[in-house]
Amino acid sequence: xxxxxxxxxxxxxxxxxxxxxxxxxxxxGTVEEPEVRQSAVLGVDQFLYFRSNATGWGVDGSTxxxxxxxxxxxxxxxxxQDWMLSTSTGDTAIVTETNQLDGWGTSQIFxxxxxxxxxxxxxxxxxxxxxxxxAHFKVKYGVLGLHRVIVAASATPPFIQxxxxxxxxxxxxxxxxxxxxxxxxxxxxxxxxxxxP
Numbered sequence: 001x002x003x004x005x006x007x008x009x010x011x012x013x014x015x016x017x018x019x020x021x022x023x024x025x026x027x028x029g030t031v032e033e034p035e036v037r038q039s040a041v042l043g044v045d046q047f048l049y050f051r052s053n054a055t056g057w058g059v060d061g062s063t064x065x066x067x068x069x070x071x072x073x074x075x076x077x078x079x080x081q082d083w084m085l086s087t088s089t090g091d092t093a094i095v096t097e098t099n100q101l102d103g104w105g106t107s108q109i110f111x112x113x114x115x116x117x118x119x120x121x122x123x124x125x126x127x128x129x130x131x132x133x134x135a136h137f138k139v140k141y142g143v144l145g146l147h148r149v150i151v152a153a154s155a156t157p158p159f160i161q162x163x164x165x166x167x168x169x170x171x172x173x174x175x176x177x178x179x180x181x182x183x184x185x186x187x188x189x190x191x192x193x194x195x196x197p
Contacts, residue, residue, distance in 0.1 A: 045105070046097060047100070049064050051063050053084070053091050054079050054093075055075075059102060060102045061102065065149070066183075068150055068185055071154045071155065072150050074149060074151070075148070075183065078145065079146075084144075092136050093118075094110055094135050096111075109129075110135040111127060111128050111135050113125065114127045118138070118139050118140070120142055122161070126151065146181060147163065148162070149161070150163075169181070172187040173189035176192075177192070
């Protein structure tokens with residue numbers, strides 16, 4: 001099964017859950033932040049972070065990934081620098097797993113695409129950095145603004161996907177509703193804001 005098929009299946013599960021609960025997900029302002037403890041990847045002490053110039057380089061609340069469903073983990077973040085759109089430079093990023101919540105712990109695993117480049121929107125197989133290697137990779141964004149990263153570390157093979165808000169929301173909401181992304185990357189549909197006085 002291809003990466004897009006797995007992601008589509010994951011989005012189908014999220015959409016089915018939303019439909020079962022009465023249509024679209026609740027407005028982003030009424031949903032509580034996901035529990036950080038549910039960010040564990042494979043066990044109690046395994047946490048995933050997407051570290052980059054856009055998100056930050058710490059292993060903390062600004063880079064931690066939260067459960068997205070189907071064994072995948074995600075977060076939203078803002079791309080604010082024009083140079084991150086450049087083909088020659090782009091952003092630099094790395095996926096980091098630690099055995100301590102919001103800390104380096106005693107064990108770290110670093111991963112990135114084998115090609116060392118991810119063009120947004122897009123996905124790529126995720127490979128673990130070899131001993132003494134460098135798993136940092138370039139991310140070439142197409143637009144500034146809100147983006148979502150999804151890491152499916154337990155998929156076969158593991159993969160990473162990055163979308164702009166527009167590409168993540170494409171085709172999610174019925175006509176007349178506006179799509180936005182919750183902090184953990186799940187699309188939500190809501191009424192458009194009122195216009196006029």
